[in-house]
Amino acid sequence: MSQSELSEINDLVADLKNIVGGGYVLDDKADLLVYEYDGSIDRGSPVVIVLPASATEISSVLKLARAHSIPVVARGAGTGLSGGAIAEQGGIVISMARMNKILEVNSDDRYAIVEPGVVNLDLSTHVGPQGLYYAPDPSSQRACTIGGNIAENAGGPHCLAYGVTTNHVLGMEVVLADGSVTWFGENERDGVGYDLRGITIGSEGTLAIVTKISVRLLRSPEHVKTILMAFETIEDASAAVTGIIGAGMVPAAIEMMDHFCIKAAEGAVGAGYPEGAGAVLLVELDGLFEAVEEEYEEIEAICREFGPLEVRVADDSLEREKLWSGRKGVLGALGRLAPNYYLVDGTIPRTKLVDVLRQINELSERSGYPIANLLHAGDGNLHPSILFDERKPGDVENILAIGSEILRICVESGGVLSGEHGIGLEKQDQMHLMFSDEDMATMSLLKIAFETEDLLNPGKVFPTGAGCGDISQARAIARVGPGAYI
Structure with a gap:
């Protein structure tokens, strides 16, 4: 690093200290190292x-x-699994760790107003005594933020x-680039004008930084029934899922784990x-109690x-x-089976579960x-976790x-690149599997409508050809196709 670059960084740090204290x-190096990571294998x-x-x-x-053309990445708890919170181009990381307050709870109208650093599960814990809860429940809900x-x-x-999440956010305060x-949006149903709330949700911090959120709360159910069903093969379990959904039933949740997951979780x-x-x-x-019991009988059959x-039904x-x-x-728990795992996130039609899981097992x-x-x-x-x-x-x-091949299988089966x-x-590098050049150009126009400098979480979502270090090089190699591992 040159003397002039070091001087610029020192000036930036001094200016930031004047803003936030x-x-x-x-x-320092130790802090920067901690913020290089999220839940993915990428680094920056x-x-x-x-x-x-x-x-x-x-x-x-x-x-x-903006005055100095410095990229900015907003960060919650760093639990994301796609590299979204990584400062791939350096710059400033804005941590939401201090903005972690539940500002208001309205139990009559069933909404809460929270800051972005509020931990997901903490919100449900806070409103639970009032017979309410916040429905979105990622597996990392004990750590991830709203x-x-x-x-x-x-x-x-x-x-x-x-x-x-988008089904439970009523409105939000945002800071533009x-x-x-x-x-964006309101506390009540808002059908007027463009849905800027909906556009921003899922945009991975590339359009705006969210600073306050109004979320919908639900009444806690009268009765909950949790059932564990074990099958000899994952194909049998998949067929059971297809049967349940095909019968027109929509349980609160249907989760599946294979023998690797069973072994890891039990250990x-x-x-x-x-x-x-x-x-x-x-x-x-x-x-309601009677409806749940009736639904259980149908699903068990x-x-x-x-x-x-x-x-087996949970007794309590x-x-x-x-x-x-x-x-x-x-x-x-998968760390008990291997030093590392790479989790792929794709979504397919439920009727394709048996076929796609078979292809993934053959790939393995x-x-x-x-x-x-x-x-x-x-x-x-x-x-699927490799x-x-x-x-x-x-x-x-x-x-x-292998991950790229799994995503190709998902898309060719009528699915999409990401579920959540x-x-x-x-x-x-897989966006081309789903979107044409014209599609990508249209998305770029939306990004440009929010900012022209591309300073908010740059280098994400859109294929760029750039990347971070060894992982980027590995991704480039992986683009040659499944033959890279044969």
């Missing part, structure tokens, strides 16, 4: 991290960044019945899954047609939590890399090629 600007070091406490401070940071959920339009196991502060939390099974389904029903090894809330602990903790056998399959089976959202060791030469290139994790850095 000296204790809320981080630029920022120049500086700033922790604002208000939209006013964020506005000032963005005005400063702001991060908005960036990726996150879902979770219960999105089958209740929808993803030029530093202006505005509000980590002892959730009570039968380790001899090829796959398990975790089905949850909620609503359907699943019996596919020869379950076991059907403690057993329900135990069963869910395995599903919620399974990703971290050909490549020699185990693939643990866990999925939000009810809506066809797959999370087990590998990044210390082994060639492993990163190979698993990226976003595009980020991870899937840029």
Whole structure:
């Protein structure tokens, strides 16, 4: 780094300290290293991290960044799995760690107003005594933030019945790239004008930075029934899912885990899954007592047609939590099976589950890399996790090629590139599988309408040919196709 570059960084740090206070600007090597990571395998070091406490401070940071053409990346808890919160081009990372307050709860109109750094589960815990909860429940809900959920339009196991983040956000305060502060949407139903709220949700921080959110709250259900169903094969479990949905039934959740996931979860939390099974389904029903019991009888009858090894109903809330602990903790538990895993996020029609899972298993056998399959089976959202060791030469290139092939299979089966994790850095090179050049050009026009300088989370979503370090090189190699690992 030249003396002039170092001087520019020092000036930037000094200006940021004037905005947010000296204790809320981080630029030493240890802090920068921490912020290089999110939940993906990508890396990218920022120049500086700033922790604002208000939209006013964020506005000032963005005005400063714009004046000096410095890229800015907003960051929640860093749990994302597509590289969306990584400072791929350096610049400023705006951490939402201090903006973590629940500002208002209106139990009569059933909404809350929160800051973006509020942890997802904390909101439901806070409103639970009032008989309310916030429905989107990503597996990382104990750590992920509402702001991060908005960036990726996150879902979770219960999105089958209740929808993803966009279905529960009423309105939000945002700061645009030029530093202006505005509000998209309303607290009440708003059908007038362009849906800027909807456009921003899922835009991965490339259009605006969200600073305040009004979210819809739901009444806690009268009755909840959680069922564990074990099957000899993942094909049998998939057929049961197709049977349930095909009968017109929409449970609150239908989750599936294969034998790799069962082994990992049992070793980590002892959730009570039968380790001899090829796959398990975790089905949850909620609503009025009589309706739930009637629905359970119908679902059990359907699943019996596919020869379950076991059907077990949670006796109480403690057993329900135990069963869910395995599903919620399974990703971290995969570390018991391999040093690293690479999780792929794609969505397919539910009728294609058997065929696509068969193709993924064949891909695993050909490549020699185990693939643990866990999925939000009810809506066809797959999370195949490729087990590998990044210390082994060639492993990163190979698993990226396998991931690319899985996404190709999803799209060719009538599905999409992402169910809830976003595009980020991870899937840029696969965008052409779904979108034409004309499609991409139209999306670019929308980005330009919000800002022309491309300073908000640049290098994400759109294919750029640029990337970060070794992972970018590996992605370039992976583009040659599945032959990279054969």
